[in-house]
Amino acid sequence: MIEVRNLTKNYGARRAIDSLDFSVNKGEVVGFLGPNGAGKSTTMKIITGFMAPTSGKALVAGYDVFENPLEVKRRIGYLPEHPPVYGDMFVKEYLEFVANLKGVEKSKISNLVKKAIEKTNLGQVQTRLIQNLSKGFRQRVGIAQALVSDPEVLILDEPTVGLDPKQVAEIRDLIKELRGHHTLILSTHILPEVEATCERIIIINQGKIVAQESLSNISSVNKGSRQITFKVRREIDALITRLSLMDGVLKCFKGNSPGSVVAEISGQDDMVELLAKEVIMSGAGLLEMQSMAQLEDVFIKLTYGSVEQ
Amino acid sequence: MLRGFFTIAKKDLRAFFFSPVFYIVAFLCSMMLSWVFPIQLAQFSEAAKNMMFQQGMPQQQLNIHYGLFLRQLSYLNLMLILIVPALTMRLISEEKKMHTFDLLLTSPVTSVQIVLGKFVAALGAVFGIVLIAYLYCAWTGFFAHFSWPLLNVAFLGLFLVGAVYAAMDLFCSALTESALGSFVMAVILNISIWFVGIGAEVSDSQTLREFFEHVSLNGHLSAFVEGTVRTSALVFLASVMGLFVFLAERVVEANRWR
Ligand SMILES: Nc1ncnc2c1ncn2[C@@H]1O[C@H](COP(=O)(O)OP(=O)(O)OP(=O)(O)O)[C@@H](O)[C@H]1O
Ligand SMILES: [Mg+2]
Numbered sequence: 254m255i256e257v258r259n260l261t262k263n264y265g266a267r268r269a270i271d272s273l274d275f276s277v278n279k280g281e282v283v284g285f286l287g288p289n290g291a292g293k294s295t296t297m298k299i300i301t302g303f304m305a306p307t308s309g310k311a312l313v314a315g316y317d318v319f320e321n322p323l324e325v326k327r328r329i330g331y332l333p334e335h336p337p338v339y340g341d342m343f344v345k346e347y348l349e350f351v352a353n354l355k356g357v358e359k360s361k362i363s364n365l366v367k368k369a370i371e372k373t374n375l376g377q378v379q380t381r382l383i384q385n386l387s388k389g390f391r392q393r394v395g396i397a398q399a400l401v402s403d404p405e406v407l408i409l410d411e412p413t414v415g416l417d418p419k420q421v422a423e424i425r426d427l428i429k430e431l432r433g434h435h436t437l438i439l440s441t442h443i444l445p446e447v448e449a450t451c452e453r454i455i456i457i458n459q460g461k462i463v464a465q466e467s468l469s470n471i472s473s474v475n476k477g478s479r480q481i482t483f484k485v486r487r488e489i490d491a492l493i494t495r496l497s498l499m500d501g502v503l504k505c506f507k508g509n510s511p512g513s514v515v516a517e518i519s520g521q522d523d524m525v526e527l528l529a530k531e532v533i534m535s536g537a538g539l540l541e542m543q544s545m546a547q548l549e550d551v552f553i554k555l556t557y558g559s560v561e562q
Numbered sequence: 563m564l565r566g567f568f569t570i571a572k573k574d575l576r577a578f579f580f581s582p583v584f585y586i587v588a589f590l591c592s593m594m595l596s597w598v599f600p601i602q603l604a605q606f607s608e609a610a611k612n613m614m615f616q617q618g619m620p621q622q623q624l625n626i627h628y629g630l631f632l633r634q635l636s637y638l639n640l641m642l643i644l645i646v647p648a649l650t651m652r653l654i655s656e657e658k659k660m661h662t663f664d665l666l667l668t669s670p671v672t673s674v675q676i677v678l679g680k681f682v683a684a685l686g687a688v689f690g691i692v693l694i695a696y697l698y699c700a701w702t703g704f705f706a707h708f709s710w711p712l713l714n715v716a717f718l719g720l721f722l723v724g725a726v727y728a729a730m731d732l733f734c735s736a737l738t739e740s741a742l743g744s745f746v747m748a749v750i751l752n753i754s755i756w757f758v759g760i761g762a763e764v765s766d767s768q769t770l771r772e773f774f775e776h777v778s779l780n781g782h783l784s785a786f787v788e789g790t791v792r793t794s795a796l797v798f799l800a801s802v803m804g805l806f807v808f809l810a811e812r813v814v815e816a817n818r819w820r
Contacts, residue, residue, distance in 0.1 A: 264820070301668040305819050326670040337665035339573075341580050353569040354669045398665070 254279040254406060254436040255300060259309035262295050269295040271460040272309065279405075282432045284451035285440035288556050292460040293440040294334050297408050300438075301331045313406055327356060330404035330435075332412055336395025340384030344375055344394055347383060348401050355402035365401055372427055373397040374420075388415045396424065400431075407431065409439040413446060425449050444552060458556040479544060481528060483514045486538030495535050499528070512540070566671030570679030571686075574653065578687040583652070587645050591691055595698045598637060603702065606630045631699050631713060632787050635720055638695050639783060642688075642720070643756060646727035647734070647748030649687045653680045654735040654814070655744045667818070677811040681732055681803075688724040692717060712789045719786020722799045723779050727752050729806035736813040755779055 255277040262269045270292035277283050285293045298304040300311045302322045310317055316324040339347060348366045357365060370379050373393045378386060383394060392415045399407055412428070413421045428450045431437055441447060447454050456464040485492060489507065496505040496516055501524050504517040518524050525544065532539050578584045657663040666676050696717050702708070731748035738744050761774035775781045782795040 303664055303668050303818065323670045323672070326668055329668065331664075331668045333661060333664040333668075335661040335664075337660075337662045339577075339662055340660070341577060350569065350573055351665065351669075354566060354666070354671065356565060356670050 254281075254314060255438065256312040257296070257300065257309070258311070260296065260299060260306050260311060261308045262292075262299060262304070263307045269460055270299075270457075273457070273460075273462055275455055275462060275465060277436055277438060279436055280433050281453060282428065282437045282439070282451050284447035284454040285438055285457065286442065286444075286447055286454050286552060287440075287457040288442060290459075291457045291556075293457065294410050296457070297331070297410050297438070297440060298333075301329055301408055302326055303331075303333075328405045330355075330399035330402055330407045332395050332399040332407075332409040334410045336391050337398070338383045338391055338394050340382070342383055343380055344383060344386075344397075345370065345379040347394065348397055351398045352401050355404075357402050365403055368403075369397040369401040372400060372430075374423060389417060389420060392416060393420070393424075396427075405436060407435045407437045407439075409437070411441055412439055413441070413443070421446075456552060456555055463555040479518060481516050481518060481525060482508055482541075482543045483516070483532055483539060484510075484512050484541035485514060485532070486512065486540060488535070488537045489514060492532065492535050492537045496528070496531065499531060502528070566669070567675040567679045567682075570666070570671065570676055571682045574680050574683030575686045578649065578683060578690075581652075583648060584687060584690070587648050588691060588694055591641060591645065592694055592698075594637075594641065595634075595695060599634065599698050602630055602633060630702070631708075631716060634695070634699060635716055635783070635787055638692075638720055639723060639756075639780070642691075642724045642727055643752040644749060645691055646684075646688060646724055647731045647745045647752065649691075650684050650728055650731040650735055651741045651745040651748065652735070653684060653732055654810070655738050655741050658817075659739045659741075667814075673811050673814045677732070677736075677807055677814060681729060681807050681810075684728040684732060685725055688728050689721060692721045692724055695720070709789075715789050715791060716787045718791075719783050722786070722796075723783050726755075726779060726799055726802050726806075729803040729810075730755065733806045733810040733813065736810040 257273050257275050260273040261271055273292075273296060285296070287293050295304070299306045300313065300318065302318045302325055305319060310319070312318065313325045314328050318325050339350075342350065345366060348369055349362060352362045352365055370376055373396050375390070375393055375397055378390055383391060386394065392412075396409070396412055399409060409428075413424050416424060425446065428437065428439065432450075432452075439450070453467045454464070455462060483492075489512065492514055493505050493507065496502055496514070502516055502518050504515075506515055507513070508515045516528060518528060529539075529542060532542070654663070657666065667673075696713075699713060699717075703710075727748075730751050731744075734748040734751060735741075735744040737747065756779060758774060758778050761770075761778070765771050765774060776794070776798065779799075782792075782799060785792055785795055
């Protein structure tokens with residue numbers, strides 16, 4: 254659905270993104286992850302046709318963004334970094350304006366506006382002037398604006414920024430709901446958000462893609478090591494010494510909560526099996542065992558770690 | 563295809579009539595006219611009375627059209643130099659500053675449609691102001707006889723000059739993110755175009771004079787005020803508008819390539 258080939262963008266002498274290559278399949282939800290200034294917003298601005306790349310190209314639904322901009326823009330709903338709302342318009346009126354602008358069929362407009370208002374929970378403010386709304390509500394109007402034309406592709410730049418925790422949860426639910434119906438790219442630096450909503454992540458740092466994995470495989474990016482957390486009843490210290498002696502266990506230490514032990518292991522599922530056997534045989538009384546996705550760990554290693562190297 | 567254009571024109575027209583700026587400008591404009599117009603009217607009726615006694619006054623001064631409306635129009639022209647920038651200053655610069663331009667530029671509309679929609683909205687606002695001034699003159703129709711077509715043509719001329727300012731000032735608005743900066747630029751541009759007419763008076767060479775006369779907005783406006791609609795004037799005014807709308811569109815498009 255979305256294809257990005259060799260995309261480069263320079264702002265004057267500064268290179269914001271550097272030969273990005275990725276593609277997003279129809280119906281997929283992809284998280285765009287990266288520290289501040291990584292180039293997430295820049296990439297999104299190019300895919301939506303807001304900006305021209307310095308070189309390379311982007312295709313949406315088979316149309317080149319710069320050869321067929323109108324075809325592409327018809328299919329995209331875009332929430333920019335700053336919600337693009339007019340302060341002097343009423344919420345509902347604004348959404349109708351956007352629907353018209355996006356070329357939605359006249360007969361469908363009122364229905365789609367109603368749906369967008371429902372999905373983003375704007376019912377209670379729909380007759381108010383946007384300039385009088387709080388930041389979070391404006392952000393939600395921005396999300397509603399992206400949804401209102403029922404586009405095939407949704408590009409959301411930090412959709413939950415400025416929302417309260419309940420709203421964040423609701424927007425995440427909304428995103429999960431959109432999965433399958435829309436192709437979705439969202440950028441964020443909030444890791445739980447990615448874990449909660451995305452099927453695949455693209456981590457970019459300093460304008461380059463450093464990892465591109467489905468969420469279930471992300472730990473394999475972590476240079477072959479993964480962390481397993483156990484919760485046991487008793488004899489923690491003995492267990493730690495015992496596990497530390499095993500081949501393939503890199504590190505073993507106490508976890509944060511009482512009774513928890515963390516083992517960092519190399520290798521794959523076989524190793525996990527062996528480890529589990531060992532814990533049970535130790536008679537420590539296994540209560541819980543968890544293999545962590547370790548997105549945070551991966552993220553920090555891939556982004557900040559690379560600066561140190 | 564036209565829908566994007568109409569949507570934007572409608573939105574911006576609505577923004578004009580919802581914004582205090584338009585009403586402040588309209589209010590100030592009618593204040594000025596309410597003050598100046600009765601004075602001129604009194605002066606004119608004085609002159610008309612005198613005419614009864616002094617035969618041989620130039621015919622032109624006896625006519626209300628020349629004696630009153632023409633002067634009125636030259637004031638209005640001066641006022642438009644300031645009014646039009648005040649109306650158009652926010653058209654594009656505000657959209658850039660408030661990031662709403664992101665929405666327009668990522669919607670299935672071309673930059674030509676965006677700029678034309680905004681231009682037409684600005685024409686609507688200019689029309690509103692010119693209409694107020696027109697009503698002052700039309701109101702004398704209750705007690706004076708004059709040629710309506712002549713008055714209408716004169717105001718058409720004024721509106722077209724206002725439209726040229728609107729195109730130039732729209733271009734200024736595209737250049738910056740600051741409404742104030744856009745206003746200042748627009749006023750300077752309007753004044754410099756207005757000054758071009760002076761070139762016609764001071765230049766010696768015949769061709770140069772003709773050139774200045776042709777590009778002087780004032781020259782064209784006085785032709786309209788005299789009741790003549792010349793094709794060359796229409797073509798000239800339309801091409802200046804076209805030029806600046808085109809330049810504004812180029813600036814919008816160029817922003818994508820930074
Ligand atoms: N208009 C601009 N002119 C010059 N440089 C820019 C411009 N916009 C972005 N940059 C630079 O490009 C780089 C990438 O910026 P971008 O906004 O894409 O980052 P981001 O990943 O979205 O960051 P954030 O998480 O803070 O939103 C940054 O170094 C930034 O300074
Ligand atoms: Mg960003």
